[in-house]
Amino acid sequence: MSKFYITKVLAKGNGKTDSSVELQPGLNLIQGRSNTGKTCITKCIDFCFGSKNKPFDESLGYTTIELHLHTPKGNIQISRSFGKNKVDVITDVPGYESC
DSSP: OOOOEEEEEEEEOTTSOOEEEEOOSSOOOOOOSTTSSHHHHHHHHHHHTTOSSOSSOGGGSOOEEEEEEEETTEEEEEEEETTOOOEEEEEOOTTOOOO
C-alpha cells in the first residue's frame, strides 16, 4: 500500500516570484553549496506541520508556506502564513472537508 508523500514545497509572498521545490515518491536527495536553502526546505515543512519557528526571516518577502501532499485517496494542500496561528487545508480526499 502506498503512503503519503510531499510533492511540492512553496514559499509565497506579495510581489515575489514563488520559490518551490518538487519532490517525487521515494528518496529525494537535495544537495547544493552552503547557504543555498537546503535546510530551509525542512524548516518550511516543519513550519506547515506546526512549528512555532519561522523557516526564514520575513525580510526576504515571503510570508506563506505551502505543502502539497499526495495520498492514496487524494491530494492535500496545507498553507500557513507568518503571524497567523492558522493552517488552511484544501483537499479532494473523500470524506474530508477543506478548511
